Amino acid sequence: MTAFPADSTGRQSQRQISDRAIKWIFITPTLILLILLNIFPLFYSLYLSFTDFSAITKEAPVWVGFANFGKLLNDPQMWKYFATTGRFAFLSVGLQTLIGFGMALILREKFNGSGIVTTLILIPMMLSPVVVGLFWKLIYNPSFGIFNYLLGYSSPVGAPDWLASGSLALWAVVITDVWMWSPFVMLLCLSGLNAIPDYLYEAAAIDRASSWFQFRRITLPQVMPLLLIAVLFRTIEAFKSFDLVMGMTGGGPGDATELVAVNLYRMAFQGQWRTGQASALAYIILIVIIAISNVYIRNLNKIREG
Amino acid sequence: MSATKNNWQPRSPVNYSTRVDKVGTSARTARSIRIVLAFVLAGVMLIPVFWLGLTSFKSRSDAIAVPPKVLNFQPTLEGFVNLLTDRSVLNARRLELMKERTDLNWYEEIALSNGQQITGASQFVGRLRNSVIIAGTSTILAVILGLLAAYSFSRFKVPGESDWLFFILSTRMLPPVVVTIPIFLMYRQLGLHDTHLGLILLYTVFNLSLTVWLLKGFLDEIPREYEEAAMVDGYTRLQAFRKVVLPQAVTGIAATTVFSLIFAWNEYAFALMLTTERARTAPPTIPTILGRGGIEWSAIAAGSLGFLIPVVIVTFVLRKHLLRGVTFGAIRQ
Numbered sequence: 001m002t003a004f005p006a007d008s009t010g011r012q013s014q015r016q017i018s019d020r021a022i023k024w025i026f027i028t029p030t031l032i033l034l035i036l037l038n039i040f041p042l043f044y045s046l047y048l049s050f051t052d053f054s055a056i057t058k059e060a061p062v063w064v065g066f067a068n069f070g071k072l073l074n075d076p077q078m079w080k081y082f083a084t085t086g087r088f089a090f091l092s093v094g095l096q097t098l099i100g101f102g103m104a105l106i107l108r109e110k111f112n113g114s115g116i117v118t119t120l121i122l123i124p125m126m127l128s129p130v131v132v133g134l135f136w137k138l139i140y141n142p143s144f145g146i147f148n149y150l151l152g153y154s155s156p157v158g159a160p161d162w163l164a165s166g167s168l169a170l171w172a173v174v175i176t177d178v179w180m181w182s183p184f185v186m187l188l189c190l191s192g193l194n195a196i197p198d199y200l201y202e203a204a205a206i207d208r209a210s211s212w213f214q215f216r217r218i219t220l221p222q223v224m225p226l227l228l229i230a231v232l233f234r235t236i237e238a239f240k241s242f243d244l245v246m247g248m249t250g251g252g253p254g255d256a257t258e259l260v261a262v263n264l265y266r267m268a269f270q271g272q273w274r275t276g277q278a279s280a281l282a283y284i285i286l287i288v289i290i291a292i293s294n295v296y297i298r299n300l301n302k303i304r305e306g
Numbered sequence: 307m308s309a310t311k312n313n314w315q316p317r318s319p320v321n322y323s324t325r326v327d328k329v330g331t332s333a334r335t336a337r338s339i340r341i342v343l344a345f346v347l348a349g350v351m352l353i354p355v356f357w358l359g360l361t362s363f364k365s366r367s368d369a370i371a372v373p374p375k376v377l378n379f380q381p382t383l384e385g386f387v388n389l390l391t392d393r394s395v396l397n398a399r400r401l402e403l404m405k406e407r408t409d410l411n412w413y414e415e416i417a418l419s420n421g422q423q424i425t426g427a428s429q430f431v432g433r434l435r436n437s438v439i440i441a442g443t444s445t446i447l448a449v450i451l452g453l454l455a456a457y458s459f460s461r462f463k464v465p466g467e468s469d470w471l472f473f474i475l476s477t478r479m480l481p482p483v484v485v486t487i488p489i490f491l492m493y494r495q496l497g498l499h500d501t502h503l504g505l506i507l508l509y510t511v512f513n514l515s516l517t518v519w520l521l522k523g524f525l526d527e528i529p530r531e532y533e534e535a536a537m538v539d540g541y542t543r544l545q546a547f548r549k550v551v552l553p554q555a556v557t558g559i560a561a562t563t564v565f566s567l568i569f570a571w572n573e574y575a576f577a578l579m580l581t582t583e584r585a586r587t588a589p590p591t592i593p594t595i596l597g598r599g600g601i602e603w604s605a606i607a608a609g610s611l612g613f614l615i616p617v618v619i620v621t622f623v624l625r626k627h628l629l630r631g632v633t634f635g636a637i638r639q
Contacts, residue, residue, distance in 0.1 A: 019543055020462075022458075022543055022544065023458045024458075026454035026455060026458040027459070029455075030454070031455075033507070033514065034470070034474060037489065037507060037511040038474075039473060040488075040492075041488035041492065044488040044491070044492070045484070045488040048488065106343050106344050106347065109340065111344075114344065119621060120348045122625070123355065123621055125632070126568060126617050126620070126621045127617055128571070128572035128589055128617070130589050130593065134606065134610060135610050136354065138357075138358075138361065138603055138606070139357060143370070144369070144370045145374065146353075146374050155373065156372060179354065184632060187629050187632065229633070233633070242481060242482060242483065242574075243589075246574070246578075246593075247593055260481075264483045264484070265483045269490075278487055285481060289480070
């Protein structure tokens with residue numbers, strides 16, 4: 001009788017030691033990679049943002065304090081890029097929300113083949129954004145693209161040249177982004193809609209509630225949390241949009257589609273190599289993204305509690 | 307009154323599991339309208355992809371015909387041949403000589419019909435190979451490391467757990483350019499710029515965010531009691547992990563692998579900024595495919611189509627896990 005418990009506790013303590021070892025052996029490679037390629041670079045670029053460093057000169061970075069930030073914030077051109085990005089984010093996320101939610105309402109009830117149809121609609125969001133941008137460039141082409149053709153322009157004369165017009169180019173990017181990401185909003189909404197218990201609608205039907213009433217008082221509030229998550233994801237993504245614009249317009253014509261991420265790329269790499277200033281801009285973008293996420297998360301919590 | 311009551315017949319047998327608001331004519335019409343709308347929607351959403359597919363089988367002149375040719379063209383593999391090969395233009399005398407030869411392959415014939423001779427595989431072939439190597443290796447690394455880390459996060463108390471998990475996710479929240487500036491400088495110091503290893507390491511870290519979060523979700527769903535029971539039966543922790551947890555998590559691991567593969571396969575910004583020639587992958591290459599004298603749209607379409615097809619297939623395979631994958635496991639169905 002005495003041998004058994006003693007043996008058992010012995011194994012127990014041995015196992016705990018090895019559990020501890022396993023825990024750290026399993027997790028250390030990941031943590032090392034993270035520190036080397038994620039946390040260190042972030043601090044490194046924070047340091048660079050306070051210097052006048054340029055990656056193509058051999059000169060050591062010189063500390064300039066907040067000069068980079070001051071210069072960026074006083075540059076009207078910069079504000080314009082942020083405004084363009086904001087407009088792009090607002091338009092594309094807004095349209096994605098409406099269209100995605102609408103598609104989810106259409107697809108919420110199962111029918112023969114609904115699984116296949118849903119998956120087909122989801123294909124765009126899995127594709128490579130730069131390739132998507134590129135083949136939409138072909139679609140928008142004023143003479144041999146199919147977009148104008150489908151809009152009813154039979155000849156290129158008088159048809160809009162989407163990517164060469166300063167006022168239309170941003171819309172062209174928005175349309176492509178909406179095509180690509182509405183399915184994402186739809187996917188999240190579908191999961192929200194499927195989670196609504198049937199008895200809510202049954203009770204409403206017995207009470208002879210109108211379908212508008214049902215939509216406003218049952219469907220909308222029940223889907224809201226997931227819809228907001230979708231909007232949060234998409235807004236963050238819109239602010240970091242890079243691939244799609246690079247594939248379609250490269251920021252042009254002029255600076256009509258110059259989003260901050262594209263401008264950041266130009267500042268840091270293409271020809272300019274203003275590494276210090278670009279790092280400062282990177283941090284400004286980072287702060288904007290964190291601020292947006294915070295506002296959303298706070299609202300999300302409010303909705304969840306209320 | 308009583309006559310109408312007697313004549314009344316239920317349209318279909320009353321099924322008590324049917325929702326009360328889902329019977330009757332108007333509900334059925336609404337349902338049919340919805341089904342039609344759903345198919346129309348899927349059709350409209352796929353127009354761009356169809357157009358891409360059509361263009362890739364057009365000849366150079368058909369691809370830029372005005373008005374656009376929808377189905378009235380002669381399909382050809384010219385775009386694919388132009389994409390994958392380098393060619394030189396033949397002068398009249400050598401053209402005659404080539405035409406007399408009978409040992410030509412089908413792709414050499416296609417080039418010949420445009421007055422060209424194939425001189426070798428194009429740059430794109432090498433870039434595609436880089437894509438496969440880099441996406442494949444980084445995915446394997448990210449899944450293995452992610453699985454181990456996710457197991458630790460899922461089963462043990464790790465100090466600062468939520469901070470680590472947040473940091474793991476932060477690479478995804480930032481514009482890629484933000485991450486790339488310091489990495490570019492580091493890589494240049496270490497000689498990792500434009501190397502396979504450099505890109506593999508970065509993609510591994512980038513994908514760890516996905517694999518750790520997704521796999522932690524999958525592992526959390528496997529009851530601890532299974533391993534505990536196995537360990538009471540004399541398994542060590544490692545044995546229990548290998549023989550009890552892993553078989554249970556196979557679906558999750560497979561889904562995670564494929565998601566990670568797609569992300570690495572589609573990645574553009576890092577590859578654009580951290581490679582120039584040797585290690586450059588396909589996404590930054592496709593926009594630069596140019597033919598002689600202008601953009602060769604059928605070749606670009608062929609490259610894009612070839613690049614997208616694997617992703618489309620995978621989307622179908624993964625359809626049950628899509629929601630989880632695109633929200634980093636935050637939302638489970």
